[in-house]
Amino acid sequence: MPKKTVANLSASDLSGKRVLVRADFNVPLDDAGNITDDTRIRAALPTIQDLTGKGAKVILSSHFGRPKGQVNEKMRLTPVAKRLSELLGQEVIKCDDCIGDEVASKVQGMENGQVALLENVRFYAEEEKNDPEFAKKLASVADLYVNDAFGTAHRAHASTEGVTHYLSPSVAGSLMEKELQYLKGAIEEPQRPLAAIIGGSKVSSKIGVIETLLEKCDKLLLGGGMIFTFLKARGISVGNSLVEDDKLELAKSLEAKAKERGVAMLLPTDVVIADKFGADANTQIVSVENIPDGWMGLDIGPDSVKTFQDALADCKTVIWNGPMGVFEIDKFAKGTEAIAHTLSELTPKGTTTIIGGGDSVAAVEKVGLADKMSHISTGGGASLELLEGKELPGVAALDEA
Numbered sequence: 001m002p003k004k005t006v007a008n009l010s011a012s013d014l015s016g017k018r019v020l021v022r023a024d025f026n027v028p029l030d031d032a033g034n035i036t037d038d039t040r041i042r043a044a045l046p047t048i049q050d051l052t053g054k055g056a057k058v059i060l061s062s063h064f065g066r067p068k069g070q071v072n073e074k075m076r077l078t079p080v081a082k083r084l085s086e087l088l089g090q091e092v093i094k095c096d097d098c099i100g101d102e103v104a105s106k107v108q109g110m111e112n113g114q115v116a117l118l119e120n121v122r123f124y125a126e127e128e129k130n131d132p133e134f135a136k137k138l139a140s141v142a143d144l145y146v147n148d149a150f151g152t153a154h155r156a157h158a159s160t161e162g163v164t165h166y167l168s169p170s171v172a173g174s175l176m177e178k179e180l181q182y183l184k185g186a187i188e189e190p191q192r193p194l195a196a197i198i199g200g201s202k203v204s205s206k207i208g209v210i211e212t213l214l215e216k217c218d219k220l221l222l223g224g225g226m227i228f229t230f231l232k233a234r235g236i237s238v239g240n241s242l243v244e245d246d247k248l249e250l251a252k253s254l255e256a257k258a259k260e261r262g263v264a265m266l267l268p269t270d271v272v273i274a275d276k277f278g279a280d281a282n283t284q285i286v287s288v289e290n291i292p293d294g295w296m297g298l299d300i301g302p303d304s305v306k307t308f309q310d311a312l313a314d315c316k317t318v319i320w321n322g323p324m325g326v327f328e329i330d331k332f333a334k335g336t337e338a339i340a341h342t343l344s345e346l347t348p349k350g351t352t353t354i355i356g357g358g359d360s361v362a363a364v365e366k367v368g369l370a371d372k373m374s375h376i377s378t379g380g381g382a383s384l385e386l387l388e389g390k391e392l393p394g395v396a397a398l399d400e401a
């Protein structure tokens with residue numbers, strides 16, 4: 001069911017109204033407390049500016065880290081308020097709590113078009129418990145609700161789900177709308193051929209997504225640490241590479257399922273191997289049948305890259321989740337970088353290229369190709385759950401269009 005969005009609200013619906021906006025400002029900080037990647041803050045700007053432009057009073061809420069229901073000085077949203085003020089070009093009113101008298105009085109003093117940021121909602125254990133009383137308190141300072149926190153939409157928490165029971169209308173923000181359009185669109189009504197590239201460390205964390213994608217896609221390309229479980233399941237010796245021995249049968253059954261459904265499941269044919277895990281390791285490129293004992297595969301090799309490029313060339317939609325190798329170490333980043341380049345070249349040819357969150361986004365950003373993709377998701381876990389075909393509680397709770 002399509003959801004109601006901020007675009008459905010006019011200036012007369014919003015002028016002078018107090019709007020509680022759930023955003024996902026869970027951004028990385030360095031040891032000194034500086035934001036190292038403000039993508040999620042920038043991604044929330046269109047909704048905030050749309051609302052302030054229509055005369056609303058915007059009350060932002062977010063979680064930050066996992067403080068386990070306790071106040072944690074290192075997990076305050078103060079650096080976010082500062083960055084947000086810079087990006088918006090206006091002072092963001094920072095609250096030291098997310099509920100209570102201080103919040104009520106600051107909100108009461110707000111003028112139309114002003115923006116306030118509540119403190120980390122996870123300082124209260126009630127947030128993750130989706131406690132109705134806590135949700136009611138959060139909602140009490142607002143007239144209506146906008147959920148723009150796609151990255152947290154897979155959590156049924158008080159600020160993502162609970163508040164919708166107390167605020168009406170409850171609508172999706174424009175980031176949420178865009179994320180759903182791309183990610184749901186890609187698996188529900190894709191332009192074909194549809195290819196999915198799945199990497200990352202373990203098969204176990206990607207079983208759900210592989211199973212769902214086998215129902216939807218025409219080609220499934222596998223990379224990353226998980227390939228060694230598939231290779232071992234084929235009877236190939238993989239040395240010291242990462243293997244989940246309890247998933248060998250599953251790997252076999254996924255390959256059989258792909259065959260049965262006519263999905264081209266491609267595994268790398270060559271790999272970069274190392275004699276240890278680290279930047280100072282000795283490396284070689286070998287065919288997957290020739291991994292010597294004592295060596296481990298840490299990236300896909302150049303032949304595999306070529307095979308993947310050929311397979312992707314005619315695809316109209318490509319979804320990518322999970323790196324092809326240990327991209328954090330330069331020696332093992334070439335496969336991931338080559339796939340990022342390949343996708344960046346497909347986008348201008350009319351292919352919809354979607355990077356499904358998490359480490360693959362970090363990899364694409366590292367090579368400076370983020371703006372060459374059709375869509376880069378701001379959600380890691382949320383995008384994976386969506387690709388697995390699960391309903392996201394933060395979305396399900398919003399009003400229907």
Ligand SMILES: Nc1ncnc2c1ncn2[C@@H]1O[C@H](COP(=O)(O)OP(=O)(O)OP(=O)(O)O)[C@@H](O)[C@H]1O
Nearest residue numbers: 200201224225297298322323325326358359360380
């Ligand atoms: N061959 C390999 N051997 C061991 N680890 C690998 C290998 N290839 C990739 N990795 C590691 O996998 C990790 C990413 O795996 P993960 O399953 O978390 O991927 P992701 O889905 O992109 O991330 P997220 O969980 O944030 O969505 C990276 O840290 C990378 O170094």
Ligand SMILES: O=C(O)[C@H](O)COP(=O)(O)O
Nearest residue numbers: 024026066151152380381
């Ligand atoms: O970074 C994320 O994936 C989201 O902000 C959700 O955070 P969580 O996994 O701590 O719920």
